[in-house]
Amino acid sequence: MLLWLIVLFPFVGGVCTAFLRPNARNAEAWLAGIVALATLCAVALLYPQVANGVIVRSSLEWLPQAGVRIALRMDGFAWMFAGLVTSIGALVVLYARYYMSPADPVPRFFSFLLAFMGSMLGIVLSGNLIQLVVFWEMTSLTSFVLIGYWYHRAESRRGAIVALSVTGTGGLCLLAGVLLLGHIVGSYELDAVLAAADRIHAHPWYPAALVLLLLGAFTKSAQVPFQFWLPQAMAAPTPVSAYLHSAAMVKAGVFLLARLWPALAGTDLWFGIVCSVGMGSLVLGACAALFQRDIKGVLAYSTVSHLGLMTLLLGMDSPLALVAAIFHMLNHATFKASLFMAAGIVDHETGTRDLARLGGLARAMPITATLALVAAAAMAGVPLLNGFLSKEMFFAETIFAGETPALRIGLPALATLAGVFSVAYSTRFFHRVFLGPPARDLPREPHEPTHWMLAPSLILVVICLLVGIMPAQTIGPVLSLATHAILGSRQPAYSLSAWPGFHAPLAMSAIALVGGFTLYAFLLSRRVLARLALRAVGAARRHWFDRLTLRLVRTFDRLQRLVISRRLQIQLLIIVIACSVVGYLTLNNSIARFSAPSITVLELSFALLWIVGGACALGTALQAKFHRLAALIMFGGAGLVTFLTFAWFSAPDLALTQISVEVVTMVLMLLGLRWLPKRIDTMDPGRRTTRARARRLRDAIVATLAGAGMALLSYTLLVHPGAPSPLSEFFLAQALPASGGRNVVNVTLVDFRGFDTLGEITVVAIVALTVYKVLRRFRPPPESLPGTARDAAQTMISPATLRRLVLPAAGVISLYVLLRGHNAPGGGFVGGLILATAFIVQYLVTGTLWVESRLRIRPQYWMAVGLLAAASTGCGAWLGSRAFLTNMSAHIDLPLVGDVHLSSTLLFDVGVYLVVIGATTLILVSLAHQSLRGRRAPEAEPVAGIRVRA
Amino acid sequence: MKRLRPFLILAMVVLWLLLNGTVSIGQVVLGLVVSIVIVVVFRDFLPDEPRMRRPATAVALFFRVLYDIVQSNLGVARVILGRRTRNVRSAFVRIPLELRNPHGLAVLAGIVTSTPGTIWAGLAPDGVLTLHVLDVDDEQALIRAIKERYERPLLEIFK
Amino acid sequence: MTAWLHHVTALPIVVPLLSAAVLLFFSEPRRLPRALIALASTLIQAAAAGTLLWMTSHPASGAAPDGILVYSIGSWPAPYGIVLVADRLAAVMLALTAAIALPVVVYSFAQWDRLGVYYHPLFQLLLMGVNGAFLTGDLFNLFVFFEILLAASYGLLMHGGGTARVTSSLHYIAVNLAASLIFLIGVAVIYGAAGTLNLADLAAHWDEASPQDRRLLDGGLAVLAVAFLIKGGIWPLNFWLPTAYSAAAAPVVAVFSILTKVGVYSIVRVGFMVDPSKPVLYGGSLLFAAAIATMAVGSLGALAARHPPRLIAFSVIVSAGTVLAALALGSASTLAPALFYLVISAPATAAAFLVAGMAARMQMHSVTAVLDRDGAEATYTAFDVGEPARSSASMDDDEVGFIIPAGVAFLGLAFLSCGLLVAGLPPLAGFLAKVSLIVAALGSLGVVQHPAHVWVLVVALLGASLAALLAFLRIGVRLFWTARETTRPRVRMLEAVPVAFLVLVGIGLTVMAGPVMTYLTAAARALHQPDAYIHAVLATSKPVQP
Amino acid sequence: MTSGDLPGWALVAAALLLLASGALTLIAAIGMLRLPTFFQRMHAPSMSMTLGAGCALIASMIVSSALAHRPVLHELAITVLLFVTAPISATMLMQAAIRRRERAAASQPTGTSAGSR
Amino acid sequence: MKALFDFAVMFAQVCFLLASVGATIRLLRGPRAEDRVLALDAMYINGMLILLTLGIRSGTTFYFEISLLIALFGFVGSTALAKFLMRGEVIEP
Amino acid sequence: MELIFAIAIGLLTGSGVWLLLRPRTFQVILGLSLLSYAVNLFIFGVGHLAVGKPPIIRADGATNASLYADPVPEALVLTAIVIGFATTALFLVVLLASRGLTGTDHVDGREHDA
């Protein structure tokens, strides 16, 4: 239970903090502090158990199918780290209370700080590797938000982006590594993995898994070559830097290395990679720290260097080195956090962190200076301070680790060199800030901060001293507990004492101290050199990530345009080709063989018919660019031939539908043609270029192939032998007895497959609504508007009586077709189209205003009523406990008329009829209204298509 | 219902019965219902009721038109199959009409259109009808023929 | 009781249709009744989906034996008439649709529905199409529902007008018309070779087909697959998608995130039905390659995207590619995780689109950055008051509800959550889906035909996550970290609550990952053993009434 | 119920009418191709619309009446419809041709021919 | 007698089809739009006649409705085309 | 008969595809319409070609499937025709709107320089 509280406290606290009033620094800080302390207490309460060697566990299933669960597991190492995270967290909260400005929106700050603490504890307590990855990424995310806390500053944004990019990427590598590792072991449980070292080492995936895991760890711990994000992350508020970038988050990488050390270490690959990366970071970080201008930059690079030291130790595959590494983790956390706090105080009190501007602050802020001095000395490895002890152990390990002569000499030498740099930058840090002539022109007058702000730093410095003076009594048990948790029986014997005695490591320390002071003195005397170095480092760092990102994005954009064309023609070409290729691949074996056609008169007439149709189709294809009207008329011809084909092969209903749709489509296109730009067949140069010709040739080939393929496929299916499908047999057999209709197609449409028809009229209605929707915002192209009124119709074209006979005649025919549909060709759809076209003819021969002054058409209501009629026919069946759209019929004996067969399918067909009338009219009239609108002044209202005279 | 339109409704019922191919009472009733519905819905779109007289003249005119259709068809066929399609004397012919009754004009338009060789090309507000004629031998004779054969009976029928 | 419950299957189709028809009677200024009808309809659909979810997950209750509910439209027996089939997968998809539609409907009440006419009817009809596509057990009926949802999507895509929307819908419509023709060709070939349109019937007689017929059927399915892939947004058939999705109005495109899922669903449905042993007979390696290419291209586009909607549109593409790649791997164990990912990514992208819509307006108010000239114009015209509601006097902002003080924070967090869900990053469910997908893929190394595909898939999954992380990071920072605090952007409750709801759906899926996965595993198992489905459909044949 | 069961008179009458109809229609088509100007060509199809169609319609009436053993007058409806509608479209087309010629003549000096052919 | 009838039906059908071919030639050749409209109109009439022969040959009356509608719709199409030619737009205010 | 029918479908498809790949909106809409004719004929042909056998139950009530053309493809084509009609109308309107907004009838809303 306590385990859960440790992880949950910070998150719950974080959420609570987020809802507090902004700018109430005290409330937030109190809440956060209490949460941190409570968590710390919870950790402390577990000490007895852990000290007894018990591994405290608790788990909760999450996604058992993938082996993912939340398994909390606290052993000595985890306990030590949890203690570190919570105690420094509590100190940072206290510090931040005074650091943050009253203008800052602190709820967000404390909320994410606590969330970060929770995530960190989640990592530390992970007993499941997937869970570890989850919390790992959560630390990246919370750190992102915290770094970007002052997001109005460009450098904050940049720092946050870089940090998340690098650590997030690393996290994904870690995930990959963990997944491989889990697959090797067969479980993601930490215990299982730690127990399977031999299996892991022997597995062929080991190198891949190792490299991926190391990538995760190195990015997180800012190891070379991924160190660059850490200095940029210094844009964060200093409490964040003190916490995340010294004590907690960056330690996650080395934590992971130590955690998995039993399972992964012990191979040459491990030694090679980890040691070289660690050594690189150690030396380069220390070297770079020397040339920083920003105080926090110095501290950041020093952190890189110290983390490199730990990495190097962990890479050495020696239990003693592991002990040293863990010891240094603790030590580094204390002195570095303290230093960051000091840097923050300086920044807070003076308004700058620029080493070039600062100086002589020891007089104004003596306490701060003292604290910083001790912490810096610990960082430099001055005896009687904790940093000295772990560094001594490190130096000792470098001497014994090497197996080849090169390593035997190289390792200690490089370690000493790093020590020299370390001393030099520590000295520089203290000297440039606190000593020397007092700085002038500082943004603020420096003075000692409030005591509460100094307290956390003081506590840490005291710890540095205590550990440095009596290590065995203070840190000894904890270190032993932690190392035992990892090493178990391999735990080496080691002694912790403030003064290890004279031996080689001490000599190295001495060289480092002396060398460091000398180096700094030398650099001081050659200021030009130092400035050059500063400039070089600064220039190298400035915004290279931004530039890289920009260049990458541009490259991606170019690539993306290449692979995702914005041209419709390309897309359609690909679709046609894809379809043809897929069809060819699957069907090329099943194409039927041609049999010699029998030439009969019937065949001949059909051939004649399609000579007409083919000519029309080809004519349409060739004329559509320059002679739109001609193409449209030819298209009409092709449609007519299609219609005749349907009629020819016993599909009267289809023929009816085809011809009515065909004509309505033609009228529609004619209505639209008016708005298209004039195109005159001048041989424009674009047409004659080789490229255009090649494109046309390509399209012609594709079209020919597609046509040929389609013809072959059709032929195959046409001559495909086979019995009539059970469906048609059923429909033929049931149409009359079960549905009372002779026209099987119509019965199919309104009954057997009435659901399709319901969908079909829905589509028609949707389209009509959409047409109206689009056209009421339509802006006619200016050049297509008539400039002046055209020649008015002077002549009466045809006698009015004839014109006025069309509507009633069509009305009768329309209703006839509707009512006859169930037994003969026809039905609601065709009937509706007849009436709608007759209506359009009225518009056509008389004009919009004439028609609309005589009739208020509300096509949308027609559609609504039609849809309701059709759908409620379906729902009506529910009343009889039947399924939707079940046909309900009755025979009624009417006087005069006789026996009438009333069927719900008729109501359904009436619904179809109404929808079709409404939709077609709405579409046609919306289009027709564009002319009306075109004639009005441009600013005149958005015409509602059919909002005709209320 | 503002105006009853017996002629129109009758015509529509007849059309209905023609379409259905029966004269059962049920169909008559249904036809009446359909026609009345249409008349009510589209009342402002319908032609005025004609006032017709002289059914005998009408019958005679009907058969005359039938005869003329056959004749003119043959005439046009001759022109088409003849050797001299290039020299056909086509022309627009203007005929001043006395007929003003819209129904009469409608029937005249039907007749002119139904007889190949003549096409109704428009009617000016002053009553001058323009026809396009495929092959005009004698323009005046043609005008006379139209006025005599068609316009006069129509004037009699639709007064 | 169960007899009546049976009709619930038809409700997700019938209710939106009826409500759309009724909505047509209310003119634009009568907003309240329109809103109430739309809301009620969507709520009923949600309830129906929930009921179906319950019935399919409790086969013991007797409502749906084997977790399959069959409803014969018109009482015509199965192979002859059209049947609706609600199995676990369909129920999940219905619930997903409702879970997205409900918040989106509410969101649109905040003025979005006033950008043009007939928003709510078209929206309901879109839902009808989507629900129908998920429910139908008939190939041609599937075509019809595809057409319904497409037709409605055309209208919605142009909702609000503007050049970007119209030109992109021109492409969208042209491509989809071509796809519909391809669909028809496929259906015709299948009918010609098998003589049936019913999916279960087709599957039942699949093995009896003669070799030549079998080849024809394969060909028909392959052609059909091209149509599905176009709708599913698979490269290289998806060029229309980014432009269209980044042009559409926020609530519209939010509900569009379910549309590509319909394409993927159809592939799953049809593919597994006819041949569960080789579910992606549509070309194995070819399909896998297309899916991986889709992920790559989508990631590329996301990285290059300059505006949030475009980024999210590419994320939609990536998620389609992800699901398809998992299917094309040819392993039985990857199906459930793929479905899980599908279920997660849809509400996430929907929420992201909604957030982007709100953020675009925020950008409008702030002077510092206008990311998207086109989008900005669209939004501007969007709230141009010369719209149907102009005549109605109540156009005040205040009408819509409370303003959240920490608006940006809310939007930022919501966007972050969506990014995490889409990218598959911890701690949200997207991560779990990806992990379980990778675990399943690695686990099937010994089973699949091409072990190399497993590695390609793993790399692609992680690479897509990385690309999504970086892309969301870039756009998110530009979107939320450039606005000045002082502009105090206003976030309406009516918009915020739906977004929160969708994010909570994502979080809920995270927390409930285990049970959800159990259900989806059952759904996947049912897909792999279609006999139960086939039997259920063909057994419902009742004697036809004379 | 096929045409084989028809009485002889019906067969002969229908055959003759159909032959006439076919011939007339063919002549009309030839006219459309042969006649030199548009206005002349307009007269050709009216042959098939009047006598050509009339003969075929009567033939059809004869056949279906003979088959049904009662007068079937369906086809009269088509005739009526043609009588009502033909003048409207013919006149319009005529007017269109006239207007287009006038317009072309008016814009002749500027040179371009009409955009849509 | 039957042979004569069958021949006549066939003859008429072929004539109608040939007439359609003629109309198609006019349709393709133009030269002006009105010629094409006229050709299409002629094709509609020919189509109606072909339908009648189909009906006569099969002895069913189902082709009647189609013939009726082709007459009606042929008229609509021709009128719309003619109107477009005449005025440049189909429906005027 | 089948051969001619197949060639007819091929011709329609070829013309349709050619137009579909053209850059002008009007060409594309005609192409799509021609293609939909081709596809409709294709579906129709799946039910086999039968002359003089409309699927309308005869007066004698015979329901033998060999007496009638297959009604199923006819019903499918009917639905397909209607849907095709509707979507074509919509495409037309959208192309007009695009033309109005962009000033060009190019499918991409702008002229590409070759």
Ligand code: NA
């Ligand atoms: Na019908």
Ligand code: NA
């Ligand atoms: Na005439």
